[in-house]
Amino acid sequence: xxxxxxxxxxxxxxxxxxxxxxxxxxxxxIGVGAVVGVVAIVQGLSYMISQELQGVGATYIIVFAEHDPxxxxxxxxxxxxxxxxxxxxxxxxSAVEFLTPIIWRAGYIxxxxxxxxGFYIGVNxxxxxxxxxxxxxxxxxxxxxxxxxxKVAVIGRTLVKELKLDPDPIGKEVVVEGNPLTVVGIMEKxxxxxxxxxxSVLILPYTTSQMIFxxxxxxxxxxxxxxxxxxxxxxxxxxxxxxxxxxxxxKEGQPNDFRIMLQEEILSTVSKIxxxxxxxxxxxxxxxxxxxxVGIMNIMLVSVTERTxxxxxxxxxxxxxxxxxxxxxxxxxxxxxxxGIIGVGFGFLLGMGGAKLIPNFPEAHVPLWAxxxxxxFAAIVGIFFGIYPAYKASSxxxxxxxxxx
Amino acid sequence: MEVEVILMExxxxxxxxxxxxxxxxxxINLNVIEGEFLAIMGPSGSGKSTLMNIIGxxxxxxxxxxxxxxxxxxxxxxxxxxFIRNKEIGFVxxxxxxxxxxxxxxxxxxxLVYSRVPKKERKTRAYEALKKVGIEGRAKHMPSExxxxxxxxxxxxxxxxxxxxxxxxxxxxxxxxxxxxEDIMSIFDKLNEEGNTIILxxxxxxxxxxxxxxxxxxxxxxxxxxxx
Numbered sequence: 001x002x003x004x005x006x007x008x009x010x011x012x013x014x015x016x017x018x019x020x021x022x023x024x025x026x027x028x029x030i031g032v033g034a035v036v037g038v039v040a041i042v043q044g045l046s047y048m049i050s051q052e053l054q055g056v057g058a059t060y061i062i063v064f065a066e067h068d069p070x071x072x073x074x075x076x077x078x079x080x081x082x083x084x085x086x087x088x089x090x091x092x093x094s095a096v097e098f099l100t101p102i103i104w105r106a107g108y109i110x111x112x113x114x115x116x117x118g119f120y121i122g123v124n125x126x127x128x129x130x131x132x133x134x135x136x137x138x139x140x141x142x143x144x145x146x147x148x149x150x151k152v153a154v155i156g157r158t159l160v161k162e163l164k165l166d167p168d169p170i171g172k173e174v175v176v177e178g179n180p181l182t183v184v185g186i187m188e189k190x191x192x193x194x195x196x197x198x199x200s201v202l203i204l205p206y207t208t209s210q211m212i213f214x215x216x217x218x219x220x221x222x223x224x225x226x227x228x229x230x231x232x233x234x235x236x237x238x239x240x241x242x243x244x245x246x247x248x249x250x251k252e253g254q255p256n257d258f259r260i261m262l263q264e265e266i267l268s269t270v271s272k273i274x275x276x277x278x279x280x281x282x283x284x285x286x287x288x289x290x291x292x293x294v295g296i297m298n299i300m301l302v303s304v305t306e307r308t309x310x311x312x313x314x315x316x317x318x319x320x321x322x323x324x325x326x327x328x329x330x331x332x333x334x335x336x337x338x339x340g341i342i343g344v345g346f347g348f349l350l351g352m353g354g355a356k357l358i359p360n361f362p363e364a365h366v367p368l369w370a371x372x373x374x375x376x377f378a379a380i381v382g383i384f385f386g387i388y389p390a391y392k393a394s395s396x397x398x399x400x401x402x403x404x405x
Numbered sequence: 406m407e408v409e410v411i412l413m414e415x416x417x418x419x420x421x422x423x424x425x426x427x428x429x430x431x432x433i434n435l436n437v438i439e440g441e442f443l444a445i446m447g448p449s450g451s452g453k454s455t456l457m458n459i460i461g462x463x464x465x466x467x468x469x470x471x472x473x474x475x476x477x478x479x480x481x482x483x484x485x486x487x488f489i490r491n492k493e494i495g496f497v498x499x500x501x502x503x504x505x506x507x508x509x510x511x512x513x514x515x516x517l518v519y520s521r522v523p524k525k526e527r528k529t530r531a532y533e534a535l536k537k538v539g540i541e542g543r544a545k546h547m548p549s550e551x552x553x554x555x556x557x558x559x560x561x562x563x564x565x566x567x568x569x570x571x572x573x574x575x576x577x578x579x580x581x582x583x584x585x586x587e588d589i590m591s592i593f594d595k596l597n598e599e600g601n602t603i604i605l606x607x608x609x610x611x612x613x614x615x616x617x618x619x620x621x622x623x624x625x626x627x628x629x630x631x632x633x
Contacts, residue, residue: 005518016506313502316463317563318491318519320484398463402502 002323003330010331013303014338024299025339027292028381031285032340032374036347038281040364041354046274047365050267057132058230059097060263063089063240064222066256079248079257081221088243089223095236098126098226103209103217109155109202110175111163118159118200120176122209122217130226138170138185145184146205154185156199176202179212233262289377292339293385300332300389311393312401325394332386333379340378344371409475410570410602411437411460416469418455418625429455430466431625437604439570442597444605444616452625454575457606461496461573462489474570491520495564497574501556503548509535509559510544516567534562538592554585561592565601572596575606590615 014021065079083101090099103122108115121127125141128134135154145152153174159165165172165183172183181204190198209217227236237260244258261269304311311324319327351364418430429452437443447453458464459471462478465486471478473493481489495516496502503512513531522530535541538558548556557577564572574593578586594615597603607613621629 002518002521012506309502310504313498313504314515314519315487316461316490316496316502317516318487318567320487320519323519399458402463402498 002326006327006330007334009327010334013331014335020299021335021338024295025292025335025342027288027295028336028339028378029292029343029346031288031292032343032378033346033350034281034285034288035374035377036344036366036370037350037354038278039370040348040351040366042274042278043367043370044351044355044363044365046271049270057226058263059227059233060130060266061225061227061233061236061240061260062102062222062266063225063244063258063260065219065258078219080219081223081244081258082218083221085244085247086223088247089225089240092243093236093239095227095232095239096225097228098130100124100127100130100224101206102222102224103206103213104220104222105209105213105217107177109159109163111165111173114163116159116162116200118156118197118202120202120204120209122204122206122213124206126226127203127224130224133190134188135185136188138183140185141203141205146207149207149211150205151179151181151208152184152204153181154187154203155183156187156197156201157189158197158199159202160186162200174202176204177212181208237262289381292336293381296332296336296382297385297389299335300328300386301392303331304328304389304393307393308396308401308404311396312398312404315396315398316402321394324396325390328390328393329383329386332390333382336378336382336386337375340375343378344374347374408439409436410439410441410473411435412470412472414470416456416459416466416471418452418459418464419467428625430459432469433625433627435620435627437571437602439602440597440600442593442603442605442615442617443620444607444613444618445620445622446606446608446610446613447622448608451622453606453622455625456622457573457575457604460571460604461494462486487519491516492567493570495567495569495572497557497560497564497572497577499576499579501548501553501560501580503556503559503563505548508545508547509540509551509562512548512559513563513566515563520567530566531562534566535559537565537596538562552585553581554588557581557585557589558592561589561596565596570602572601572603573606574603576608577605578607578609578612586612 063081065081067079086099086101089096100123104119105121106117106119109118109120123141124146125143128140134140138154140154141152144150153176155169155174159174160169163174169183169186173180174183175181181202187199187201187203225236225240227233240260241256245256248257250257314324348366351366355364413433413435416430416433417428420427420429431452433456445453445456455464459466462473462481465479465481469479473489476489478486478489504515510528510531513534514527517527517530532541532544535544538561540555540558540562543551543555543559548559551559561572561577564574577593578589581589590612593603593605597617603616605612605616613619618632619629620627
């Protein structure tokens with residue numbers, strides 16, 4: 001009962017000084033807003049990525065050369081994954097079902113005066129089964145295309161639309177870095193991933209892309225692999241490790257110059273990155289909440305001084321120390337929570353707006369726990385920074401407080 | 406049977422400001438019986454405010470014994486004093502001391518909030534108290550919408566609402582014009598007739614003459630104690 005009464009008094013005090021209250025809580029508003037906004041964006045991103053990776057399945061494995069310039073073991077060396085590596089893996093790794101080289105390049109795709117910024121991937125005929133991404137119309141790349149280094153391409157929906165290849169894109173010509181390619185198929189729609197439109201893709205035989213891009217492409221080659229079953233993924237990783245250590249002539253005790261990632265590991269790497277983004281933001285938010293808290297403490301001290309007489313009167317009519325302490329503490333927490341609630345709204349808009357502003361970004365997602373967390377933090381800040389002013393108020397001597405002018 | 410509300414024996418109060426000691430009260434002996442109407446007078450510095458604070462349990466004496474309704478006050482801690490103030494004392498101040506932004510009724514309710522009286526009962530009792538001082542029509546008005554005399558009536562209602570043993574009024578007419586002062590004093594007269602014990606601190610003889618017993622202070626001592 002006394003609690004509710006105090007809450008009522010607190011709201012009255014806060015609303016009778018609207019401007020002051022808002023200014024005081026700006027730190028809290030920004031702090032809480034930042035938490036909610038960033039969590040919204042990060043959650044949206046990680047939700048999308050995990051959806052995407054689950055789409056390719058638990059059998060998905062990627063192999064790439066170690067390109068860590070900070071690692072003295074590998075700096076200055078030209079480490080590559082080669083087609084010979086791929087052939088050895090195909091031959092000896094029994095847990096591997098399919099394998100494709102991936103030669104990935106970003107660039108423009110031209111067609112009759114139009115151009116569009118997309119990316120090209122050079123692959124073999126197994127790519128659809130590994131990436132879980134199939135042809136919708138026409139055909140995919142065949143063994144003959146690869147052996148004959150045919151100038152053919154399978155393109156995504158966005159390219160069809162942006163290069164105005166409809167109504168029948170099959171047989172049309174597109175140009176990649178001066179090389180005309182004939183469209184033989186259209187890939188099914190895939191959507192966004194990592195902020196990139198997956199339908200701006202142009203897929204060509206890896207032999208053709210080696211021919212077009214030459215030396216650079218060989219360096220950037222990676223292997224995408226499908227294990228025979230999700231259970232076989234670990235075994236496949238072991239077998240590939242063994243084979244690559246042999247083909248790369250790595251001595252015992254020396255580190256691998258390549259990396260093999262299973263779908264799970266990719267997921268955990270992604271969440272690690274997102275986790276550190278969240279951590280950095282949390283630190284910024286911590287500082288902002290600290291500043292907000294000092295603001296609250298400041299205004300509560302002012303409030304205590306302004307209301308010295310009121311405190312004296314309350315004590316004269318029978319308020320105990322703890323009644324006054326509670327009153328001012330509740331006021332500080334209420335102030336802080338009001339800031340927190342405004343902050344949640346602000347953060348929500350920030351997250352939604354931010355996600356909309358960045359092109360090809362997934363929709364923001366505000367989980368309830370983030371709102372709960374942000375508000376709890378606001379309440380804790382209120383208690384922490386409210387306790388001193390409240391204590392000061394409760395310790396006032398009634399006579400001096402009553403006499404205060 | 407006469408009930409002794411206040412019994413004071415050799416009350417001393419010493420204030421220390423830096424290295425100098427000020428003897429505000431120098432051995433006060435006083436007893437007050439239920440239903441009395443007492444005026445305490447004296448020039449400034451005579452110790453009447455200090456005496457008032459001690460009677461009101463806002464402060465404790467440095468030496469001596471003070472019994473309020475048989476309870477020994479000088480040994481009490483902050484919490485007990487707050488409890489006694491809530492139950493036994495009704496304060497009326499010179500400058501009314503109403504909470505701004507809070508209507509008359511809620512102002513009167515305030516002491517009941519601290520004695521944990523349920524809301525409904527609080528409202529009823531506060532309204533009754535406002536009725537006693539004849540201002541129930543202004544229950545929903547804010548202090549800023551009331552005249553000085555009306556504000557002081559609300560303050561008296563607040564002092565009455567807990568049915569205290571003593572109503573303690575410190576210069577209650579000090580901020581009022583003559584007409585309002587007369588009104589306020591007639592309320593005190595009426596309350597006293599109804600059996601309330603009233604202690605009035607004032608330096609105005611016109612006001613003091615409403616009381617039935619007059620105590621004059623000088624240099625922390627009672628120099629006169631006369632009854633009408």
